[in-house]
Amino acid sequence: MRLLLRVLAPLLGLLLAVVGLAVVVETVTAWVAPTSSPLVVPWTSWRTTIEGLTWQSGAVRTVAIVVGVVALFVLLLGLTARRHDVFLADPVPEVTVTTSPRSLARAVGHEVRSHDEVVSASVVASAKRVTVKAATLDPAGEVRTAVKDRVEEMLVRLPLARRPRVAVSVTTTKGVK
Amino acid sequence: MSRRSRAAVARSAGGDRTLTTLVGLVLLAGAVLVLLVSYGVFGTYRSQRPLIDPIAVAWVSTHVDLTRWIAIAAGVVLFVLGIWWTVRSLRPEPRPDVSLSELPGERLTVEHSAICDAVRHDAEAIDGVSRARVRLVGSPQRPALRIALTLVEGTDVRDVWADLDGRVLARAREAFSVSALPTAVRLELDATSAPTPARVE
Numbered sequence: 001m002r003l004l005l006r007v008l009a010p011l012l013g014l015l016l017a018v019v020g021l022a023v024v025v026e027t028v029t030a031w032v033a034p035t036s037s038p039l040v041v042p043w044t045s046w047r048t049t050i051e052g053l054t055w056q057s058g059a060v061r062t063v064a065i066v067v068g069v070v071a072l073f074v075l076l077l078g079l080t081a082r083r084h085d086v087f088l089a090d091p092v093p094e095v096t097v098t099t100s101p102r103s104l105a106r107a108v109g110h111e112v113r114s115h116d117e118v119v120s121a122s123v124v125a126s127a128k129r130v131t132v133k134a135a136t137l138d139p140a141g142e143v144r145t146a147v148k149d150r151v152e153e154m155l156v157r158l159p160l161a162r163r164p165r166v167a168v169s170v171t172t173t174k175g176v177k
Numbered sequence: 178m179s180r181r182s183r184a185a186v187a188r189s190a191g192g193d194r195t196l197t198t199l200v201g202l203v204l205l206a207g208a209v210l211v212l213l214v215s216y217g218v219f220g221t222y223r224s225q226r227p228l229i230d231p232i233a234v235a236w237v238s239t240h241v242d243l244t245r246w247i248a249i250a251a252g253v254v255l256f257v258l259g260i261w262w263t264v265r266s267l268r269p270e271p272r273p274d275v276s277l278s279e280l281p282g283e284r285l286t287v288e289h290s291a292i293c294d295a296v297r298h299d300a301e302a303i304d305g306v307s308r309a310r311v312r313l314v315g316s317p318q319r320p321a322l323r324i325a326l327t328l329v330e331g332t333d334v335r336d337v338w339a340d341l342d343g344r345v346l347a348r349a350r351e352a353f354s355v356s357a358l359p360t361a362v363r364l365e366l367d368a369t370s371a372p373t374p375a376r377v378e
Binding site: 019020027070096 | 205207215226258
């Protein structure tokens with residue numbers, strides 16, 4: 001979302017500037033030299049097209065719906081393009097330490113996989129929540145507690161600013177131990 | 178965590194987000210309004226009126242000059258806003274040189290790259306750090322450090338912090354002769370299994 005915002009924000013700015021410039025140019029042309037009036041934007045032909053329409057016309061509704069959908073997308077883009085940094089406790093004042101959710105997930109993943117009973121694991125992490133899915137050949141219940149303890153202990157060792165909730169699910173897979 | 182070190186974490190996208198949200202809101206409000214009128218919420222008679230309303234046309238033809246000036250002003254505002262926004266979001270984040278002294282006759286500035294290279298060297302000397310990227314952000318008068326550290330698998334973050342504050346940042350503070358230097362550190366945890374060999378210069 002942030003990348004899209006980086007690309008779209010200057011384009012939106014440029015669009016605003018072009019619209020503004022067109023309005024000024026056409027207004028001034030129509031005022032100063034009415035004979036050469038639609039200079040760039042063919043607004044007179046637009047006006048003849050719209051002239052017969054009422055607010056109820058299908059074309060008006062269609063355009064409004066299309067504009068509304070695009071506007072909703074732009075609005076959501078602006079609202080959701082925030083950073084997802086995971087903050088660590090500050091070692092000293094004036095220093096802020098962060099890490100990425102991906103990097104936290106990688107570290108938790110290493111920790112989980114280093115457990116002997118775990119055969120495979122996948123981790124999704126954010127600042128609020130760490131979700132671990134692991135597979136084992138042993139009874140799932142015991143392994144789950146062990147993995148959860150291990151992850152909790154690791155998160156304490158890592159000094160995170162706020163401790164994320166840890167959710168562990170373990171499934172038993174068939175195989176030879 | 179101070180406000181300045183928090184601001185140094187990453188380039189702010191706040192302006193872009195605010196403006197994008199505003200544009201979205203305005204467009205959405207307009208579209209919803211048109212649909213409400215169209216489906217007769219403001220009266221069935223109103224929804225049957227032509228899009229180019231005779232009342233509006235009459236008002237415009239009695240106030241021709243005023244309409245022109247309003248259109249020109251709106252256009253100028255849109256143009257200036259659009260250009261300002263575009264320039265603002267395309268401008269690269271500045272890499273300030275640091276001015277240590279502004280006294281006439283003994284002005285002293287240190288180049289951005291010199292500082293960053295020095296801090297990077299120090300940071301890469303820490304045990305468990307395989308790679309460091311350093312840059313300065315902010316203004317020449319109020320600079321802040323942004324450091325990205327790639328850590329070797331199994332490194333204790335607390336040890337890295339102690340070294341970072343005790344050696345690297347202490348030296349930087351001493352060099353700038355300031356008591357506190359706002360710093361944002363970004364850690365890549367467990368990124369490599371072994372330290373990368375020393376850079377060949």
